[in-house]
Amino acid sequence: MNPRKIALVGDYSDRHVAHRAIPVALQLARERAGADVAWEWVATRDIRSAQRDLKGFSAVWLVPASPYENTEGALDAVRWAREGGHPFLGTCGGFQHALLEIARNLSGLRDAAHAETHPDGPALIVTRLSCSLVGASGAVHFAEGSLLRTAYGAPSAVEAYHCNFGFNPEFRAPLEAAGLGFTAWDDAGDIRGAELSGHPFFVGVLFQPERAALRGEVPPPVTAFVGAVVARGPSNGTLPR
Numbered sequence: 539m540n541p542r543k544i545a546l547v548g549d550y551s552d553r554h555v556a557h558r559a560i561p562v563a564l565q566l567a568r569e570r571a572g573a574d575v576a577w578e579w580v581a582t583r584d585i586r587s588a589q590r591d592l593k594g595f596s597a598v599w600l601v602p603a604s605p606y607e608n609t610e611g612a613l614d615a616v617r618w619a620r621e622g623g624h625p626f627l628g629t630c631g632g633f634q635h636a637l638l639e640i641a642r643n644l645s646g647l648r649d650a651a652h653a654e655t656h657p658d659g660p661a662l663i664v665t666r667l668s669c670s671l672v673g674a675s676g677a678v679h680f681a682e683g684s685l686l687r688t689a690y691g692a693p694s695a696v697e698a699y700h701c702n703f704g705f706n707p708e709f710r711a712p713l714e715a716a717g718l719g720f721t722a723w724d725d726a727g728d729i730r731g732a733e734l735s736g737h738p739f740f741v742g743v744l745f746q747p748e749r750a751a752l753r754g755e756v757p758p759p760v761t762a763f764v765g766a767v768v769a770r771g772p773s774n775g776t777l778p779r
Contacts, residue, residue, distance in 0.1 A: 542767050544577040545592055547585070547615045548601035548632070556602040556630065556700065556746050563751035567764040570756050575767055585611030588618035597625040597767045600632030602700065602746055605655050613639045625739040625766040627759065630701050633742030634664045637705055637713065637732070644716035647709070654703055665706045671699035671744075678730050678745060684721035685733050685741055689762035697730075697745035704744055705729045739766030 544564070550557055564577055577599075585591045585608065592598070598619040606612045616639040619626035628636040634652060641650035641663045651659025653666055675698040680687035687693065707729065710720065722731025722743060734740035739762070747757035 541574040541576040542596040542770070543594065544575060544597045544599055544767060545580045545595040545615065546577055546599050546601055547580050547582060547612060548603055549581055549583075549607045550579045551603065554603045555752070556748055559746075559748040559751050560599070560601060563748040563757050563760045564764065566751055566754075566756040567761045570761060571764050571768065573764050573768045575764055580615075582606040582608035582611040582615075585615055588614040592618055595624075596770055597763070598627075599763070600626070600628040600635060602630035602632060604631030604635065605652075606631070606635070609635070609652075609655060613642075616640075617643060620734065620737065620740060623738055623770070625763055625770055626737075626741070627739075627763040628742035629748060629759075630699075630744060630746050631703075633731070633744050634701075634703055634705070636740075636742040637663050637718075640713060640716055640718055640734070641709065644718075645709075645712040647712060650709075652703070661709070662706055663709050664703050667702055667704045671701050671704075674699045677725050678722050678743075679724070680731075681719070681721040684719070685739065685762060686721050686731055686743070686759065689758040691758070695758075697743075697747055698749050699745050701744060705732075738770055739763065 598615050612635050616636050641647040647661050649660045650663045652664040653662050678697050679694045717735045720729045720732045731743040747759045750757045
């Protein structure tokens with residue numbers, strides 16, 4: 539049987555620490571779980587139809603480093619995973635764009651925008667942080683019963699960031715009404731992670747847990763993601779409508 543394959547969706551550059559860390563994190567998680575999984579980088583410019591271009595993949599990790607070359611391709615990958623029940627992990631920019639996709643296609647906020655690419659957008663789901671988190675680290679707290687809490691096996695952890703943008707809490711209510719649960723926050727109560735109810739594994743975090751792999755540590759969300767990929771099984775490439 540061929541290994542289940544994860545699409546690492548984003549625009550790879552070895553200049554990005556997270557990009558260098560992601561394969562290491564997956565390798566560590568694969569070894570810990572004894573899982574038969576593989577991965578492949580998929581540039582956003584190569585996604586014109588996720589149903590077609592991600593056929594044969596079992597899951598999506600929407601990786602950091604935005605703006606993406608093809609934002610619509612990145613959003614289509616999120617939708618493919620969300621609607622098809624394929625495991626999804628979004629870290630940093632990947633989390634931000636997962637919020638954007640859900641806002642547009644589940645919450646009915648068709649004008650939802652990201653301030654990095656559309657600073658004057660009418661519904662800025664993702665806005666510039668009041669204080670940059672580039673190079674920052676800090677405590678993250680997890681909701682009881684959440685996938686993140688289960689993955690870490692602890693109520694909180696210290697994680698690293700590399701971002702200037704985050705979720706705009708003014709839009710919390712419509713996203714929660716669409717089934718998104720906000721399950722991680724920092725010491726100030728600012729949202730740092732979310733999960734989609736009714737989905738086998740749909741998790742996004744603003745921090746970059748993959749960076750821990752460069753210290754030889756297995757990042758808990760990546761281990762949980764790999765476990766979900768194995769449980770989900772091979773993809774048939776279809777997208778329910």
